[in-house]
Amino acid sequence: MTYPISYDSTTKKVTLDDDVSASQYKDLQVELSQLNTLTSELVSNGGDVPPAPSKESYNKSLSAMTKKMHEAAVSSMKTQKFADAAKQFGLALEMASRRAKFESFQLTIPEVAVCLNGRCDANLMAGNFLDAYNDAEILTNIMPNVPDHFLRKGVAARNLGRLVDAKAEFERGLCFNESHPKLQAELQNIVVKIAEENGE
Amino acid sequence: MSQSSYVYDENAETWPYFALTVLLVPLVPATVSYVASTVSRKQSDSDSPSQLEFKPYNSEALIKYKTKKSKNKVFNKKLLFIVIGWLLTAYVIFKIKTGTIIADPNAFDPYEIMGVAASATEKEIKSKYRKLSLVFHPDKLAKEMSEDDKADMETKFVRINKAYKALTDEVTRANYLKYGHPDGPQAVSHGIALPQILIEGKLSPVLVVVYVFVIGVLLPYYVGKWWSGVKSYTRQGLHVDTAATFLETLINYNPSVITKVDDVLEWISTAKEYELQHPDLLPEDIYSLLQAHINREPVKDELLKIEVIAVAPKLLMGLIDIASGFRHTEICTKAIETHRALVQAINPVNTTQQAILQLPNVERSKIDSSSPVHTLGKLFTLPKEKCAQFLGIDATSDTFKETLAVASRIPTLKVLSAEFKVPGETIIPPNSNSHISLKLLVKSPSNKGECALDESLLQDDLSMEHLRDPLKVMNEQPLLRNPTAPFFPEGEFQYENNGWVALLVLQRDNKLGEIPQKVTRLDTSNVNLSQEAYKDGRDAIVNSFKMTVLAPTPKEVGRYHFRLMLRSLVYYGVDVDIPLVMEVVDPPIEEVVEDNYGLEAPDEDSLAGAMAQLRGEKVKKVFDEEDDESDYDEDEDFSDINTDTEDEEE
Structure with missing residues (x-):
């Protein structure tokens, strides 16, 4: 099977041909952009072949920068500047996710998760529940066995008025830790609220 | 003496039987299926709840669609075949009735000739023969008889003699048994249920052509057509091309993209079914028709739109089926949501009041969308005036009454108990076949509070019959009534795609743990x-829903978390989510029954002792010193032999 793609040796990128409609090859475009990102990262890396992903061959300066930004965001949180904090967490997150794709994925995930955690909390405190919900959604997808992520998602859903969804999130969180006190309290609250909503 | 010949059906004696058989073989099943489908349709028509005063904007087209469909149903080729078939049958039966059958003059039945029963003994036959010979023997005939009569009597006597011989003489009897006649083989004739002119006359080439056409052309054509028809549709009635596109969508599914109702509509608009039904429409046209329907927007050709949406439920059920193969919870729930969006003609985007919008006479533009009323339950807590104001309907009008009447009849579920069960066990042992047992109270959203139910209603029947077939209780419940869906064409979907879909999800990875099952009964x-009767609970009926879990319970003991989702295919606001925990424990070790009779434990080496050991009971040890000694001796011997052989090798 042939695809309408071509390789440009100067930019070192694979692109979709101009004469085909982009909407027809949505999936292909996603894959091409992934490929191009990886290529450009390899090119900018300089060396021939990057070392195998391991704890040692991990860009530590990027980690330090991320950590710094994260600390700044936490201090903003402490001074109740939630909107600022959300922005700073966002920057930290961007740094963490800018990491070259050939580096250890296992180490990237916790960094990303920590930043997302912070941003989700900041958004919750600032009242941006939709953003908070989206953050929590990613969190539950990348680290699905942490009950706190479901707590965040549930609280966001509750504030968005989706009580039934919120209840399901709390219940799912409880399955990873049945004695999580906050989840239990939230679940009790939400059951009462749903009954109220139904006019019971 | 032996000779065969073909006997043609010149006198039209046998062909009616042949024709009758050929006619009735397809005719009877066709008639039965036709009558059954007509009767079931009549029944479902009579309890259709859509006898509303409310007329949706597309009511004219809906009626047109319905009459078109029912016309197709009643007057079709099948009916024509049945009518003509029965007319022909009547004619053939008339032919048989009026025609006479001439018996074969050469047929020979010794028992009949002798006038004795087939079970007669030799003695009886002999005495009968003696009696008959007294009458028919040529010597005994009366003198005054005419010559003709005499000759007649003589032939009869010859026949009687033959019959007598056939029954008594061994050679003649063997002939009779082997060839059916005491004189040995007779001329054999093969009947052909067609007149001679068709086979040996000028018409025989025509018959050959007809045969060749039927067997060489028509038969392969129809078998081929049937087979390709079977092959091009899946078991769920989905076209294979559609199934392939759904499969491709699922394989290329991007988990970072959230599936929306619009996406599902886009997927189904590419279905092969639409291409076959409306070859002139592009998938985009189908998509815009589906969108127009959920937005309740009139289009130029309303009938076309209705034809398009009438196909959608089948496609969605097919999608659910395929997605459940991937254990894909999100796509399954979205497909169900799309299903009800189409059934109730509601665009679920940008509103949280779908449950209110599904009521007849309620319009999106007229209701108070800023009001915090989202559920039917809340609607019934409002005082009449406020309720009318919220809905934007005059409180004194009949339409208001109708709206509330429909709302109060929407079945809402209240879960009374939900658990995993293993038939015949009080616990869930590892590696066993379990099922989910739900006790549900179906109530009106207007009823509030707790229902004082009798405890016994919540208990499962523990009789043997129930243990053998746990699903029996559920299958005895009546089918759900058709939903109130004034915008949707009435059709087959209402009997098949009604009710809820039960999805069992693993909490750990949010994937489906079982094939979705429909709640239709x-x-x-x-x-x-009424509210009082509901609170009182004496007349309340408790329903059961059992979901078989095909996978055996886990091997390891522990707590396993599930979520049972009941998602309505037709109504908004009646979904239920139930967290379920399967606690797998090892079955308790059965206690050793205390010996009540004060008997001594049996000896170890006795039969009773062996049985007791197998049961894990105590036995009396027997020490036999001689045995030990002999063992020791044998060892000694072995060592001797071993050294000997080694010596030899050296």
């Missing part, structure tokens, strides 16, 4: 109870 008579 529930007794909804509780919706007619």
